[in-house]
Amino acid sequence: MPPDPRSARAGPLHEGRSSTSPLIVTLLLDPEAQERFDRLRAAHFPVERNHLSAHVTLFHALPGDHVDAVSADLADAARCPAFDVAVTGLRLLGRGVAYTLQAPELTALRAGLAAAWEPWLTPQDGQRHAPHVTVQNKVEPAVARALRDRLAAEFVPHRVGARGLGLWRYLGGPWAPVAEYPFR
Numbered sequence: 001m002p003p004d005p006r007s008a009r010a011g012p013l014h015e016g017r018s019s020t021s022p023l024i025v026t027l028l029l030d031p032e033a034q035e036r037f038d039r040l041r042a043a044h045f046p047v048e049r050n051h052l053s054a055h056v057t058l059f060h061a062l063p064g065d066h067v068d069a070v071s072a073d074l075a076d077a078a079r080c081p082a083f084d085v086a087v088t089g090l091r092l093l094g095r096g097v098a099y100t101l102q103a104p105e106l107t108a109l110r111a112g113l114a115a116a117w118e119p120w121l122t123p124q125d126g127q128r129h130a131p132h133v134t135v136q137n138k139v140e141p142a143v144a145r146a147l148r149d150r151l152a153a154e155f156v157p158h159r160v161g162a163r164g165l166g167l168w169r170y171l172g173g174p175w176a177p178v179a180e181y182p183f184r
Contacts, residue, residue, distance in 0.1 A: 020064040024168040024175060025074065025113070027056040027106060027131070029085070030161035037099070037133045044097070044136040044147055051174045054133050056101060058110050061122045064169065071179060073116055074165050077109055078181035084159040085131075090152050096137030097148045106131060106162065
């Protein structure tokens with residue numbers, strides 16, 4: 001699991017990664033929701049592949065050498081009021097399972113950032129965004145279907161709080177925290 005974003009320090013990156021390593025942007029959830037999704041991920045994600053806490057990825061690979069511009073844009077975007085996100089259901093990922101999320105505020109926030117960063121977007125980040133929290137991946141399809149069916153049988157739609165944006169550096173598996181940008 002990555003270190004807590006609040007523990008980020010200035011200085012060189014570890015494991016031989018440079019300041020040009022790709023940047024990742026996430027939506028940060030309230031502590032109660034984060035703990036619940038972390039427990040589900042710990043229970044269902046293959047241990048040898050689970051390098052991260054549960055997360056809502058907004059952008060997977062922004063250019064690391066643009067960290068100052070990305071940081072400034074995130075600080076500006078985070079000036080919006082905190083909002084709730086609807087947890088609407090479960091999604092089968094083929095070899096995993098995710099909880100689907102929906103919030104008009106999130107859609108607008110991400111669209112604004114995507115427009116600003118359009119020249120930097122990878123094909124993955126340029127496609128339609130479907131926010132989700134992956135709690136299982138890299139398993140056999142039958143295992144994923146069984147978990148999806150079990151979780152769906154007890155699922156009740158609910159809302160969780162979005163508390164801000166997170167900026168990370170990709171370290172070839174684990175992520176290193178760069179900064180947090182809390183909503184107002």
